[in-house]
Amino acid sequence: MRPEFSDTLSILRDWDASLVRLRELADAPPGEGTALERLRPLPPVHPSGQVLCGGANYFTHLRQIYVSMQRGRGDTRAEEELRTEAEEFAKRRAHGDPFIFAGLPGALSGANDDVVLWGPGKEHDWEVELAVVLSHGGRDIPVESAMDHVAGYTISNDISTRDVMYPPNLGMTDFVMTKLRPTFFPTGPWIVPREFVRDYRSLHITLKVNGEVMQDEGVDDIIHGVEALVSYASRVVALQAGDTLLTGSPAGNAGHHGNRWLVPGDVMEAEITGLGVQRNRCVAP
Template sequence: MTEPFGLGTFSGGDGAPFPGLVLGGAERVLDLRAAFGDDVTTLALLRDWDASLPRLRDLAADPVGPISAYAELRPLPPVSPAGQILCAGANYFKHVRQIAYSFLRQGGDERPEADVRAEAEDISARRATTEEPYMFAGLPSALTGATDDVVLRGPGVRHDWELELAVVLSRGGRDIPEEQAMEHVAGYTISNDISTRDVMQRPGFPMTDFLMTKNRPTFFPTGPYIVPRELVPDYRALRIELKVNGETMQDEGVDDIIYGVERLIAYASTVVTLQAGDLLLTGSPAGNAGHHDNRWLVPGDVMEGSITGLGTQRNRCVAA
């Protein structure tokens, strides 16, 4: 039986980043430079994943090299250097229903509650039958670690959370068939796609501004580490949970997803050339700030995010 392990990038007292193998239920971290050389990075391991993975398995069973307590290290974004970031939007049925309901009500729809909710349900159902995945690009400069502060920069004050299952690729390509897509997956991690809602649309300019909304520094807390695909038998069985100051805001199974990992990879590969080390965010489940009476993030808030078996994030929100 394979010993459970994770792969991440960490820094210790000297601040220098190093690739680490997470052992013992995230209690210890093995410095992989002893086994792979001083210049090794997680990206290099992902680019040679077919050779790296068996060695990581062996090291998980019989660690060789310096070991640190996980609690004494700072987890950095796990893929280093960072690759491309591709994000799926409107990709959970309950989330789409919430978005559609809010849009109809905010647009002045005064029909009875049952009628508005029925239309929101219809809009959600059509996503899976008449449309393609909706995806956009993120910037590596927005990445931050799983325990780092999130800086709530202006303009805009409606800062929102979106905890998501993220896929890390070990193999790139173009026009990848859906039935072969999982062969390109190294593993899974956690990402929180922080979004400032009140700058998403510019007044009098009918375009979505994702650069301003989602790509500010620290707006993509990611990690703490990658769990290999072979240790996650069914990603749809995972559960996503996010708390703000101890209050649960998101709590949803990945089985509510509209377009699964296979479909997202296949679709994305028809648009861009995917590469090893790329990060693919699969979309946010229900429970964003708008659903909680516009309870936007403010300085002092603490977000705690977890996905089954993938570790935990804890990010404090601070003013610029």
């Protein structure tokens, strides 16, 4: 019996059978179904699924962050000395565990939806990332079999308000205020099954703001790959079918572009090779 789909989660929970049916639909004669341009794509993940986010996971981005943080602390050493120190810092990260934090499905929005630049805070930033959607959950998943749990890939943009990240007199990071407001996770437009992505490290990530390229990096710059991220996350969290795992942002955030923060009226266009395009307009609350 061929599966019929009521929602994304039903597809993911019976992924092997779903792939057979999805191939049939992909091979349907032209003209059947609804033209894509007539649809508003919603996030292609289940709204009750867990959202996990990898952080500080690209070499070039991590080096940029390190230099920026040192300058922010008043470090006046020569640029070459700081860059050498940043390189060593990035190499040490590669030998440690990944850094993963939790997102919220309530922050998800569609690939063409508006992004609302909520206050408090004005330093709204972008972080386009390769996202992984799981077809099988589990605990303590070995690295060697981690890819068997991956249904496919999509695009997610982890919008972050930088000037509320570190509350005064607290000494801790507030990711809820910074990243998890409604519309702050544009995701989609669709999931590309893993079998159609021969090597995720060969993909390329691009983000434009009002037509100007801000992020332009290959996934091959990633520190901890999908296999390591899925395995590590499963040591901490009981993963489930339908969960989404963001793999980290490459270089090129607003701070690298002279603190060019997002403002109402900006249009972000995010693209990852073969995974589609997002186009999100920034609006005031």
